[in-house]
Amino acid sequence: MFHSYKLEGFFDEMLEKGQQPRGHCKPFHEKLTDIAPEELQTRYELAQSDFLRQGITFTVYSDNEGTERTMPFDFVPKIIPPEEWQVLERGLIQRFDALNAFLDDVYHEQNILKDGIIPRDLVVNCQHFYEQVAGIDLPRRQHIFMAGIDLIRDDNGEYRVLEDNLRNPSGLSYVFQNRYVMRKVYPEFFNEYSVQSLEQQFSYLHSAMASLAPHSKNPNIVLLTPGVHNSAYYDHSFIAQRTGIELVEGKDLVVRERQVFMKTARGLKKVDVIYRRIDDEFLDPLEFREDSLLGVPGLIDVYRAGNVSILNGIGNGVADDKAIYHFVPDMIRYYLNEEPLVKNVDTYLLRYQDQLDYVLDHLSELVVKHTNASGGYNMLIGPHASKEEIEAYKEQILKNPAEFIAQPTIKLSRLPAFKEDRFAACHVDLRVFIFGGEKTHVFPGGLTRVALKEGSLVVNSSQGGGAKDTWVLEENPVKVQR
Amino acid sequence: MKYEVTQTNTYQYELPVRQSINQFRLKPLNDQQQTLHAYNVLINPASQTYGHTDYWGNYVETFYLWGEHQDLSIETISTVETKPFEIDVSLPLTDEQLKELHSEAFKQAHTEFMIETDYTTISNGVMEAETEDLWRNARDELDFAVKLNEHIYNTMEYVSGATNVETTAEKILTHRTGVCQDYTHLMLALCRYRGIPARYVSGYIYSGENSAYRGDAATHAWLEVKIPGLPWIGLDPTNNAIAAEQHIRIAVGRDYRDISPLKGVYIGGAHTLNVSVGVKNLEERVSG
Helix, strand or coil: CCCCCCCCCCCECCECHHHCECHHHHHHHHHHHHCCHHHHHHHHHHHHHHHHHCCCCEEEEECCEEEEECCCEEEEEEEECHHHHHHHHHHHHHHHHHHHHHHHHHCCCCHHHHCCCCCHHHHHCCCCCCHHHCCCCCHHHCCCCEEEEEEEECCCCCEEEEEEECCCCCCHHHHHHHHHHHHHHCHHHHCCCCECCCCCHHHHHHHHHHHCCCCCCCCCEEEECCCCCCCCHHHHHHHHHHHCCEEECHHHEEEECCEEEEEECCEEEECCEEEECCCHHHCCCCCCCCCCCCCCCCHHHHHHCCCCEEECCCCHHHCCCCCHHHHHHHHHHHHHCCCCCCEECCCEECCCHHHHHHHHHCHHHEEEEECCCCCCCCEEEHHHCCHHHHHHHHHHHHHCHHHEEEEECCCCCEEEEEECCEEEEEEEEEEEEEECCCCCEECCCCEEEEECCCCCCCCCHHHCEEEEEEEEECCCCCCCCC | CEEEEEEEEEEEEEEEEEEEEEEECCCCCCCCCEEEEEEEEEEECCCCEEEEECCCCCEEEEEEECCCEEEEEEEEEEEEEECCCCCCCCCCCCHHHHHHHCCHHHHHHCHHHHCCCHHHCCCHHHHHHHHHHHHHHCCCHHHHHHHHHHHHHHHCEECCCCCCCCCCHHHHHHHCEECHHHHHHHHHHHHHHCCCCEEEEEEEECCCCCCCCCCCCCCEEEEEECCCCCCCEEEECCCCEECCCCEEEEEEECCHHHHCCEEEEEECCCEEEEEEEEEEECCCCCCC
């Protein structure tokens, strides 16, 4: 199965030079090579059909038409040894806390702008800066309830943050489903390992939401979804169900005299916390987009009055903006007086003439992204682009250079992925979920995304990516039977 | 000059409506340029208002009407005292003023008022052509702004009904017609294009009995430009005037969207809105 597997100078998370499994992967690798290829194929099909049966799908948008798909699952997990995880965990808590402090600052005193650490225009003119919520004090000053931070590993295996998702990161449900299917279809893989369990996480999630309520007594918490047609609806219904909160749409809520209520068969019931999965601009037609039918008129006024908590906070997009990203290490130094534990990927801001000149001269080596696009759309991957594509993108850049950033192409780490009769080395990244509340908490594991198309660097599910289970190993040593 | 301003806004609904939530910005500013002595709001059907100050320093009030109603009126009565304008705009800017005006720090400090918004977007080529001569012949940015004020006054035709609250600056420049809001958006775009921070102002204008000022029937709009070392200077392109004692300011922002005087969401059918404004000069003796 591994006869055609090549490392090709990339960091492979499972195999070292000479195709030997890394220490913490040995027991898994042995099991893997013990199972007959036909058996693997049978189980693979079983796993895929399980996802389909449970209705775990997401929607891919192209040409304005949505198609529902399941995310392909690959059963070779990403295994993270405890000492590696501890460093990551500390680094992510640090990053989360600094980002949160930044949000509270830019919506209040703006000290970081006054001190010239970040150019003011990048923040206040950002399309995700909502001046309507400036000055609003949030419970625990917590703007981020759930962050989904995307990590990659470079060719030395060092973790780096690729993206901070602080608005409506999706994918948490896949983490649970991947584990569920993995345990069901491949139980023996777990034999030699003690993997940190995910079972406690939902009760944790619930108490984190409750801790962010405007008051402490038994808050009524709801999850506000745009509805069944949203690409992440599965995520919404799954989280609502597992945390035991009501799943509602905008039309189920109403605002009356600075309070928000849920319509029930027995009349109106006051709502204290809204975990919303609707984008900011659609939340309230009175203060944001007038044409929004998804939101709740008056909601922002209730928020302003401090009578409801909205999670994640409104206006968080100013902190996960692709240009602001460049300054996150500075935020960590500024607010926490610490050195960043997890590095950024080097980023060029094309608003600066010298960086623009450099990037235009090196387009074929760089990844260029539009600061307002997400999901891997509208980006240039220099090394994989044709001359024509580069020229066309260059024109786009020159129209408004300030809207672009560039990064070196990182040689993303790889893991084996099952391809019927063999394993292929495919690039992966990792989305880790971090929660704010009484205490910042990192979810043990995360969503490992894999670019199943060999050689591809795009792991986004909308563009041919798949998922893997992610194991964070307990601190007690791995038992290796020999 | 001291004024009493009364603004009455009356909504009439085709059929009874309910669950209405409204927000308004009608309280005049109280700052260095004017003093607000008194401000009262009357809402019918009676309703409590909840106020907050927005990011731009404007006072915003929100109120709720849950039950059915077919009429709604919001009446504000304000007593405002304005100060005379005491800056000589014919004086050239000093070297220090110019140096600061062109500095990165100044641009950063006023960056919100230097960007294009939906209302003020015009293609660069068009803005270049429109301001080329004025810019070349202007002594400095302040002189340019004053001359642009006159230029817009001279080249635009004041026509009500030709545009609406959604009309953008590009359209205005093509048709060269509009009302005070349109004059203002156009001039904001052209000032910002030339690197002068400029903000939208909504308010009232006192026209008295003998004045030729336009904008007396309802609320008025103009703009303010920022020059280092000087307070915001009000320019009124609709009247080719420098805003002074006769201009009463309510709210400032990047464009109309930030100062939107009245908005609401309700359940029910169509409505009509009637706005009437009366500005009474409290210092002028009534003759006869």
